[in-house]
Amino acid sequence: MSNNSLDNKQKSWSGRFSEPVAELVKKYTASVNFDKRLAEFDIQGSLAHAHMLGQQDIISKNDVAAIEKGLAEILAEIQAGTFEWLLDLEDVHLNIEKRLTDKIGDAGKRLHTGRSRNDQVATDVRLWLRATTDDILVGIKNLQLSILDLAEQHADTIMPGFTHLQVAQPVTFGHHLMAYFEMLKRDAARFADCRKRINHLPLGAAALAGTSYPIDRDMVAKTLGFDGVCENSLDAVSDKDFAIEFSAASAILMTHLSRFSEELILWSSPRFAFIDIADRFCTGSSIMPQKKNPDVPELVRGKTGRVNGHLVALLTLMKGQPLAYNKDNQEDKEPLFDTADTVLVTLAIYADMLRGIAVNKTNMRQAALEGFATATDLADYLVKKGMAFRDAHEVVALAVKHGVQQGCDLADLPLSELQKFSAMINEDVYQVLTLEGSVASRNHIGGTAPTQVKLAIARARKLLS
Numbered sequence: 001m002s003n004n005s006l007d008n009k010q011k012s013w014s015g016r017f018s019e020p021v022a023e024l025v026k027k028y029t030a031s032v033n034f035d036k037r038l039a040e041f042d043i044q045g046s047l048a049h050a051h052m053l054g055q056q057d058i059i060s061k062n063d064v065a066a067i068e069k070g071l072a073e074i075l076a077e078i079q080a081g082t083f084e085w086l087l088d089l090e091d092v093h094l095n096i097e098k099r100l101t102d103k104i105g106d107a108g109k110r111l112h113t114g115r116s117r118n119d120q121v122a123t124d125v126r127l128w129l130r131a132t133t134d135d136i137l138v139g140i141k142n143l144q145l146s147i148l149d150l151a152e153q154h155a156d157t158i159m160p161g162f163t164h165l166q167v168a169q170p171v172t173f174g175h176h177l178m179a180y181f182e183m184l185k186r187d188a189a190r191f192a193d194c195r196k197r198i199n200h201l202p203l204g205a206a207a208l209a210g211t212s213y214p215i216d217r218d219m220v221a222k223t224l225g226f227d228g229v230c231e232n233s234l235d236a237v238s239d240k241d242f243a244i245e246f247s248a249a250s251a252i253l254m255t256h257l258s259r260f261s262e263e264l265i266l267w268s269s270p271r272f273a274f275i276d277i278a279d280r281f282c283t284g285s286s287i288m289p290q291k292k293n294p295d296v297p298e299l300v301r302g303k304t305g306r307v308n309g310h311l312v313a314l315l316t317l318m319k320g321q322p323l324a325y326n327k328d329n330q331e332d333k334e335p336l337f338d339t340a341d342t343v344l345v346t347l348a349i350y351a352d353m354l355r356g357i358a359v360n361k362t363n364m365r366q367a368a369l370e371g372f373a374t375a376t377d378l379a380d381y382l383v384k385k386g387m388a389f390r391d392a393h394e395v396v397a398l399a400v401k402h403g404v405q406q407g408c409d410l411a412d413l414p415l416s417e418l419q420k421f422s423a424m425i426n427e428d429v430y431q432v433l434t435l436e437g438s439v440a441s442r443n444h445i446g447g448t449a450p451t452q453v454k455l456a457i458a459r460a461r462k463l464l465s
């Protein structure tokens with residue numbers, strides 16, 4: 001970043017000023033350090049605008065050709081890393097415009113006809129966010145495929161299902177994983193829906209009120225692939241709903257991955273020992289040689305905090321702003337960029353990490369056996385024999401208490417012992433007290449039976465194909 005001072009005449013708004021901007025103010029107000037990231041989209045928007053100006057005879061065809069050539073060269077310079085960004089030129093828009101004018105002279109100065117940086121930046125951000133949203137949708141799909149592969153391998157692997165983090169009822173690991181597939185399905189739908197509102201064109205709103213030139217906004221919208229134009233100029237230059245929605249969708253997605261991470265952390269701890277996360281996703285301790293820390297899931301959980309924070313930052317940014325554009329709006333970019341970067345890298349690393357998970361079926365099964373996980377099944381068994389559910393609940397509670405005292409599970413109690421709690425209990429009770437019998441009996445859409453898990457996976461694969 002160069003800090004060369006331009007004289008006042010070279011700056012696009014300095015004619016009315018009698019003294020240069022203070023150094024610190026220049027640094028405080030410039031956005032080029034971060035918004036240069038929008039360069040490619042700024043050029044796309046400028047090209048579409050220039051073509052429209054030419055088409056409408058607002059500027060000459062020669063000017064359009066010169067602008068096109070100049071912007072192509074500038075794009076190449078930016079991509080090659082040779083473009084010199086000047087802090088004095090404030091932002092990405094003025095940097096590119098100044099370079100264009102240096103290259104092609106007056107034609108460059110005509111590019112800004114009928115346009116303001118206010119509708120220009122709003123357009124750039126939408127173009128960038130649309131592309132980013134598409135990348136995120138691909139990232140979500142890859143993660144979903146990764147979940148499906150793991151769930152398929154474990155459609156009938158039994159583990160304890162938890163409520164209150166206490167063993168509740170047996171479930172299959174595949175079923176548990178498919179819960180996250182559902183969350184991601186909703187996340188994808190949220191991003192796709194948000195994309196519809198991103199995809200409208202602000203250009204033409206100019207500073208705030210529209211422009212007196214005979215512009216063709218529909219033409220620009222079509223060139224840039226927008227579904228339509230923003231229909232009120234004041235709203236067009238000040239609307240951040242689409243960015244807030246994007247951040248909200250990101251925060252919800254990260255919150256899902258944070259919950260998943262919390263489970264991976266618990267399951268990989270030696271206390272649970274349900275899974276092993278591949279070494280390439282873990283680190284050791286510099287002092288305790290025995291440690292293998294689940295850094296990746298811990299960081300996902302941690303980074304959820306910053307993404308959630310960015311959502312609050314954007315909401316707070318907007319809450320006090322009168323119409324239309326205010327400089328406050330410049331503050332939307334860093335939270336948005338960081339949100340997108342965090343979400344994209346998290347999705348990629350997560351899909352990879354799930355492929356490196358080894359499952360300890362024996363430990364999962366053992367944990368399900370130890371927690372009276374089939375107590376509900378015994379109650380349901382008694383209900384099916386004619387007992388009222390509340391009575392059955394009490395009978396089983398007493399049987400569990402007895403089991404706890406004896407230090408054994410319900411399935412380990414001999415029939416004669418079980419019959420002390422209810423004469424309705426017969427030899428066939430052991431079928432419902434097994435883990436396999438328990439999960440297999442929950443055989444309806446949404447249930448944990450292996451058959452249902454396989455059907456859910458098949459539906460999911462069809463959805464993604």
Ligand code: ARG
Pocket residue numbers: 031035091117118121325327329330331
């Ligand atoms: N850098 C500014 C932003 O991101 C561009 C728009 C500036 N417009 C203005 N009138 N100062 O919002």
